[in-house]
Amino acid sequence: MNFPQQIRAEFPILDRRVDSRPLVYFDNAATSQRPSCVINLQQELCSGHNANIHRAVHTLSFEATGYYEAGRRAVQKFINAASADEIVLTSGATMSINLVAECLARGGFIGCGDGILLTEAEHHSNIVPWQIVCEHTGSHLEVVPVAAGRNGANDGSVDMAAFCAALQRGVRMVAINHVSNILGVENPIKEMVAAAHGAGVPVLIDGAQGIAHRRVDVQALDCDFYVFSGHKIYAPTGIGVLYAKREWQHRLPPFMGGGDMVGKVSFDKTTYADPPLKFEAGTANFVAGACLRPALEFAAKVMESPAQEAHTGRLISAMNEALASVDGLWVAASDARKRIPLWSFTIDGVHPLDAATLMDKFGVALRSGHMCAEPIVDRIGGGSMLRASLMPYNTLEEVEIFRETLLRTVKMLRK
């Protein structure tokens, strides 16, 4: 694959203009754009195969079910799960984490006095579900610090000594991000899983930001749960993944009750379907589920291309230089040796919301605010930051537009 021209041509939205200027879409960590293979399948399924899956014996239902289950198998292949049955399809990473948290609590795996270990740099989706569990069970959070901030180390690394020490304090669950949506730095998840398992503690990995930028092999990682959202990796919104090791699928109680998750229903007793359907109550988002197949096949092709790696390396260098050229700009985890193409930053004398609003007027889409990770953004960014996040379809020319626009914006806004 030729980078970035050939891959870019697959994304019709990248040709659009915003306020008569070419769109520079640098908000990919919020949601990525969709290639034509995904858009075409969405359209084809709606116009030719729409039906409820798993239930009826008619042709359309068989076809829809086939497409949906092909989506599940594509996930299995992409993350190298041992079996497609270990893949639960949800509405997104948020639902996947809520499912695990709620089922662990209801199943009695987390109780009064137990600890749930997180890092300081988690997304709200990997904080709040566990806080709800704490409220219901009397368990508590153990929060491990990361090296980020203006004073001291700023490489985004997790304090592994604190992590290992916390594991010895009655922790019953570890839930950590693969890559933080603020820092852009990959955590040593293999090492963290091994340490947690050494202490007899299961691990959930929030892969929402890792999945599009790092190859994931859940068997090699040996994690108990790995979650991500389709829309962060070329698929539509409204579909997500929960990889759960087979043994956990059998140990956990069902999450929601309803159609499709049952064996036999009577008023006296209801039995449940085998996993993964045990966790998939109600009518599924069949179109989005089916689109996981072209999305992940596309992602695999992109990730396996050596040209992509070189291109992303050039994007990262150019972005580092662009950010360094702005006076008074501070980047979170700027000392990281390796990062995904994601940077959160503040600029002295410029409010992030004003900057993002003005940048948009010049066609550049950035994220601003607490970015659903208030605890870390409060500590390192005063409650609000700017974030630029790129995908392999972004170009060096766009980085240059970003740099020029940022310099112009800062000049206009700085008090």
Ligand SMILES: Cc1ncc(COP(=O)(O)O)c(C=O)c1O
């Ligand atoms: C690290 C991380 N975890 C979880 C989520 C939640 O994803 P979703 O809103 O698609 O469920 C996000 C979304 O930005 C994220 O960045």
